[in-house]
Amino acid sequence: MVKNPDQTRQMLLTTAFHEFHRHGYQAAGLDSILKVAGVTKGALYHHFANKQELGLAVVDEVLAPWIRSTWIEPLERPGNPVDGLLGSLRCVVDKATAETMECGCPLNNLAQEMSPIDEAFRGRLEGIFVEWRSAIAAALRRGRSDGQVRRSIDPEITAAFIVAAFEGAIGSVKASRSLPLGRQIVRGLEEYIESLRPTRRRKAS
Amino acid sequence: MVKNPDQTRQMLLTTAFHEFHRHGYQAAGLDSILKVAGVTKGALYHHFANKQELGLAVVDEVLAPWIRSTWIEPLERPGNPVDGLLGSLRCVVDKATAETMECGCPLNNLAQEMSPIDEAFRGRLEGIFVEWRSAIAAALRRGRSDGQVRRSIDPEITAAFIVAAFEGAIGSVKASRSLPLGRQIVRGLEEYIESLRPTRRRKAS
Amino acid sequence: MVKNPDQTRQMLLTTAFHEFHRHGYQAAGLDSILKVAGVTKGALYHHFANKQELGLAVVDEVLAPWIRSTWIEPLERPGNPVDGLLGSLRCVVDKATAETMECGCPLNNLAQEMSPIDEAFRGRLEGIFVEWRSAIAAALRRGRSDGQVRRSIDPEITAAFIVAAFEGAIGSVKASRSLPLGRQIVRGLEEYIESLRPTRRRKAS
Amino acid sequence: MVKNPDQTRQMLLTTAFHEFHRHGYQAAGLDSILKVAGVTKGALYHHFANKQELGLAVVDEVLAPWIRSTWIEPLERPGNPVDGLLGSLRCVVDKATAETMECGCPLNNLAQEMSPIDEAFRGRLEGIFVEWRSAIAAALRRGRSDGQVRRSIDPEITAAFIVAAFEGAIGSVKASRSLPLGRQIVRGLEEYIESLRPTRRRKAS
DNA sequence: ACACTCGGGACCTCCCGTTGTT
DNA sequence: AACAACGGGAGGTCCCGAGTGT
Numbered sequence: 136m137v138k139n140p141d142q143t144r145q146m147l148l149t150t151a152f153h154e155f156h157r158h159g160y161q162a163a164g165l166d167s168i169l170k171v172a173g174v175t176k177g178a179l180y181h182h183f184a185n186k187q188e189l190g191l192a193v194v195d196e197v198l199a200p201w202i203r204s205t206w207i208e209p210l211e212r213p214g215n216p217v218d219g220l221l222g223s224l225r226c227v228v229d230k231a232t233a234e235t236m237e238c239g240c241p242l243n244n245l246a247q248e249m250s251p252i253d254e255a256f257r258g259r260l261e262g263i264f265v266e267w268r269s270a271i272a273a274a275l276r277r278g279r280s281d282g283q284v285r286r287s288i289d290p291e292i293t294a295a296f297i298v299a300a301f302e303g304a305i306g307s308v309k310a311s312r313s314l315p316l317g318r319q320i321v322r323g324l325e326e327y328i329e330s331l332r333p334t335r336r337r338k339a340s
Numbered sequence: 341m342v343k344n345p346d347q348t349r350q351m352l353l354t355t356a357f358h359e360f361h362r363h364g365y366q367a368a369g370l371d372s373i374l375k376v377a378g379v380t381k382g383a384l385y386h387h388f389a390n391k392q393e394l395g396l397a398v399v400d401e402v403l404a405p406w407i408r409s410t411w412i413e414p415l416e417r418p419g420n421p422v423d424g425l426l427g428s429l430r431c432v433v434d435k436a437t438a439e440t441m442e443c444g445c446p447l448n449n450l451a452q453e454m455s456p457i458d459e460a461f462r463g464r465l466e467g468i469f470v471e472w473r474s475a476i477a478a479a480l481r482r483g484r485s486d487g488q489v490r491r492s493i494d495p496e497i498t499a500a501f502i503v504a505a506f507e508g509a510i511g512s513v514k515a516s517r518s519l520p521l522g523r524q525i526v527r528g529l530e531e532y533i534e535s536l537r538p539t540r541r542r543k544a545s
Numbered sequence: 546m547v548k549n550p551d552q553t554r555q556m557l558l559t560t561a562f563h564e565f566h567r568h569g570y571q572a573a574g575l576d577s578i579l580k581v582a583g584v585t586k587g588a589l590y591h592h593f594a595n596k597q598e599l600g601l602a603v604v605d606e607v608l609a610p611w612i613r614s615t616w617i618e619p620l621e622r623p624g625n626p627v628d629g630l631l632g633s634l635r636c637v638v639d640k641a642t643a644e645t646m647e648c649g650c651p652l653n654n655l656a657q658e659m660s661p662i663d664e665a666f667r668g669r670l671e672g673i674f675v676e677w678r679s680a681i682a683a684a685l686r687r688g689r690s691d692g693q694v695r696r697s698i699d700p701e702i703t704a705a706f707i708v709a710a711f712e713g714a715i716g717s718v719k720a721s722r723s724l725p726l727g728r729q730i731v732r733g734l735e736e737y738i739e740s741l742r743p744t745r746r747r748k749a750s
Numbered sequence: 751m752v753k754n755p756d757q758t759r760q761m762l763l764t765t766a767f768h769e770f771h772r773h774g775y776q777a778a779g780l781d782s783i784l785k786v787a788g789v790t791k792g793a794l795y796h797h798f799a800n801k802q803e804l805g806l807a808v809v810d811e812v813l814a815p816w817i818r819s820t821w822i823e824p825l826e827r828p829g830n831p832v833d834g835l836l837g838s839l840r841c842v843v844d845k846a847t848a849e850t851m852e853c854g855c856p857l858n859n860l861a862q863e864m865s866p867i868d869e870a871f872r873g874r875l876e877g878i879f880v881e882w883r884s885a886i887a888a889a890l891r892r893g894r895s896d897g898q899v900r901r902s903i904d905p906e907i908t909a910a911f912i913v914a915a916f917e918g919a920i921g922s923v924k925a926s927r928s929l930p931l932g933r934q935i936v937r938g939l940e941e942y943i944e945s946l947r948p949t950r951r952r953k954a955s
Numbered sequence: 956a957c958a959c960t961c962g963g964g965a966c967c968t969c970c971c972g973t974t975g976t977t
Numbered sequence: 978a979a980c981a982a983c984g985g986g987a988g989g990t991c992c993c994g995a996g997t998g999t
Contacts, residue, residue, distance in 0.1 A: 138960055138997055159453065162366050165989065176991090177962045186989065237456050246515040247452055248364065251442050261516050295512065295521060296505070296528025303508025307500065310451040311466050316500060323501025327532065345978065370971065381972085382980045391971070548975055548982055569863065572776050575967065586969090587984045596967065647866050656925040657862055658774065661852050671926050705922065705931060706915070706938025713918020717910065720861040721876050726910060733911025737942065755956060780993065791994085792958050801993070 144182045146172045152197045156241045194259045207270040215283045216274035239309035243302040268294045285333045349387045351377045357402045361446045399464045412475040420488045421479035444514035448507040473499045490538045554592045556582045562607045566651045617680040625693045626684035649719035653712040678704045695743045759797045761787045767812045771856045822885045830898045831889035854924035858917040883909045900948045
């Protein structure tokens with residue numbers, strides 16, 4: 136018996152994350168997670184009180200950090216926020232694995248599945264969305280005062296719309312399984328983000 | 341005991357539609373649907389071979405017609421397509437019930453849940469999306485030749501982006517349960533759609 | 546597949562009654578009951594919503610009728626109630642199987658186990674006790690006016706004491722597993738019941 | 751970390767006693783006992799091999815001493831045994847807490863639950879009952895030769911009956927949760943015990 | 956002497972689908 | 978066409994006990 140509680144717990148979390156991503160929270164069976172993780176029921180029950188707590192821990196300790204490092208932190212780095220958004224987008228598109236394309240965004244999947252039926256989940260997931268929107272809005276506001284973003288846009292509204300459009304885009308790809316469509320939508324997103332740049336004024340007279 | 345078979349079938353379909361909408365396809369129990377519909381299991385299995393066929397019939401006979409009448413047909417009517425899109429959007433926002441706000445879009449819900457695990461579902465749902473996108477693209481193309489839409493946009497790309505943004509918007513509202521956020525996102529959507537109009541040229545020479 | 550709902554239900558009830566009697570309600574496993582009854586989970590779940598409802602149905606449809614026919618109805622027949630009590634007692638002692646000796650009284654067992662933890666059980670079981678005490682009290686009252694029972698006793702108090710002593714007696718036998726002790730306690734009970742007869746007065750002046 | 755072993759052991763015993771009393775031996779979970787006692791599983795399994803040995807130790811070291819000091823020792827004191835029995839009874843009635851009323855007698859509870867399924871428990875519990883009956887019988891025998899108890903009674907039979915009636919009385923109160931009924935039964939018990947006194951003879955001719 | 960981790964089984968619940976019946 | 982009984986399995990919970998590490 137290998138006694139390594141942290142490793143066991145981490146194994147449980149990452150395996151559960153993938154199972155939830157692939158099959159959804161409710162459809163993912165604990166037995167299935169356990170078999171994949173190579174962990175027994177007793178160990179699971181020692182680390183988490185029940186399936187819900189496992190799920191919430193996955194949100195807090197796997198999903199949220201992943202969203203932060205992928206989407207939020209890049210925006211906090213100095214530089215043109217429009218370029219930053221486009222960069223993150225391109226980065227995600229390039230790294231998109233088959234799993235991402237077939238299973239969509241784990242954050243949005245969980246949010247769509249669990250929001251109507253579990254307030255604890257909804258609260259935490261919405262918290263991540265709030266962080267994300269705030270980060271985009273802050274970047275836009277900064278870019279606006281730096282002259283990299285049009286003055287006519289409202290940072291909050293734009294941030295909310297970008298997040299919505301982004302999740303909608305991933306969902307569309309997942310539902311269509313079509314790479315060409317995916318490229319179209321990404322192109323649409325890019326054009327929208329580009330449109331946030333200030334309109335070039337004629338220099339003189 | 342011999343009741344109207346069509347009525348029974350219809351009852352089953354609409355009840356199943358609502359249960360799927362509220363709890364998701366997998367989480368909705370047949371027994372629960374049956375109890376709400378006031379129909380017995382024998383009747384169900386007389387009309388449908390299994391849960392999947394019931395689900396597919398719901399997609400074909402309830403979901404698709406509803407999407408067509410709400411989203412597609414209004415676009416086919418003559419008139420400015422930008423106004424048409426804005427009108428449909430406003431119409432949906434105004435009619436939005438609490439169920440819509442908490443449970444989201446039935447089409448997208450099903451697509452997100454079932455696409456990765458059931459190809460039959462994915463095919464039909466994607467078919468509805470294709471219809472939808474085509475209708476928007478056609479309207480945009482028409483509007484473009486009529487001078488109501490900017491020439492610089494690509495109808496297919498824009499249509500795909502609009503559908504994605506729209507589904508993302510509904511999903512955001514469902515996840516946040518926040519009316520103010522909902523209004524922000526709708527505002528963002530409206531601004532985007534408005535931006536499709538041609539830039540007003542100086543009236544006179 | 547033999548379809549006989551009443552028989553299946555009855556089989557479930559009587560088997561559950563015996564399993565509850567032998568192992569207690571909580572310790573009796575549904576799987577065990579089903580195996581003994583030769584019934585499947587589906588059938589059980591069709592007839593009863595859960596273990597508790599099965600238990601309550603056992604109380605209502607097996608236990609209560611048995612108590613009534615064994616203890617209550619004999620007392621309602623006309624005749625000397627003291628003789629009636631003694632007769633019932635002797636009858637039960639003579640019919641006492643090994644199961645009765647080892648497992649005690651199913652009514653009292655359930656009452657002792659479930660009263661502190663399930664109000665639905667407690668209510669129904671106490672209802673049976675109330676019926677029983679009332680029947681004894683009524684018989685004593687009748688016997689008192691007929692001159693077969695001492696006038697100095699209080700029917701309610703005596704009835705409550707008899708039931709308590711009786712259940713205590715069965716419990717003692719169950720705990721001791723000693724036939725001689727059983728006979729001693731029964732003798733004690735008989736002496737107490739005999740003492741309810743009126744003191745014989747000198748016939749003549 | 752090195753604590754007082756005796757104190758830990760004692761804590762375990764008294765906590766287990768209360769949990770067994772409240773929920774029964776089988777229904778009481780080790781984890782629950784441990785949490786209440788503030789002791790870990792390692793400590794428990796250091797002091798006791800398994801749940802059964804903990805239970806047997808509770809019987810030997812908590813339950814038996816408590817029964818002895820409450821019921822047996824008062825009887826061994828000189829004086830009228832009828833008064834002694836009535837005094838003990840009244841003392842218990844007066845001290846009866848809500849826990850006693852709802853959970854009954856820990857000795858009888860354990861005996862009723864465990865006798866049919868665990869011979870080790872049955873043996874020890876019956877041993878306590880034997881001690882108890884013997885003490886009552888001895889007191890009655892002593893009272894009989896002292897002229898405080900009727901000569902016509904058999905000490906063994908009467909002792910067995912008293913214990914049975916007493917446990918039955920507590921059980922009735924537990925099942926009914928009715929204070930008035932409790933008072934009735936206690937009154938019945940008192941009348942029975944009073945009836946053990948010798949009948950007052952007319953002193954002279 | 957005690958703490959923490961882990962093993963695996965048994966329990967109740969509940970579900971989808973089938974079969975015999977009316 | 979519709980009903981009610983039934984089959985059988987999987988899911989989450991939770992528990993007792995064993996093992997390792999101080």
